[in-house]
Amino acid sequence: MLAYRLLTGEDTSAFCHKVTEALSKGWALHGDPAYAFDAATGTMRCAQAVVKEVDATYAPELKLGSL
Numbered sequence: 843m844l845a846y847r848l849l850t851g852e853d854t855s856a857f858c859h860k861v862t863e864a865l866s867k868g869w870a871l872h873g874d875p876a877y878a879f880d881a882a883t884g885t886m887r888c889a890q891a892v893v894k895e896v897d898a899t900y901a902p903e904l905k906l907g908s909l
Contacts, residue, residue, distance in 0.1 A: 845894045847906050853877065853886035861890050869894045
């Protein structure tokens with residue numbers, strides 16, 4: 843199964859660490875990152891999709907972050 847996650851967060855080093863951690867666990871970047879201004883908080887927000895081939899069967903209760 844190909845698992846998919848969309849990582850999001852404020853445009854800080856913490857977001858970069860979140861993506862780096864996923865990469866270190868075998869996830870691969872999927873597409874380009876996205877950026878948007880969050881007017882409610884006055885900050886830039888980031889998103890990066892990642893995918894990973896896993897030996898599992900899909901179920902809605904599957905905890906993607908633990909793969």
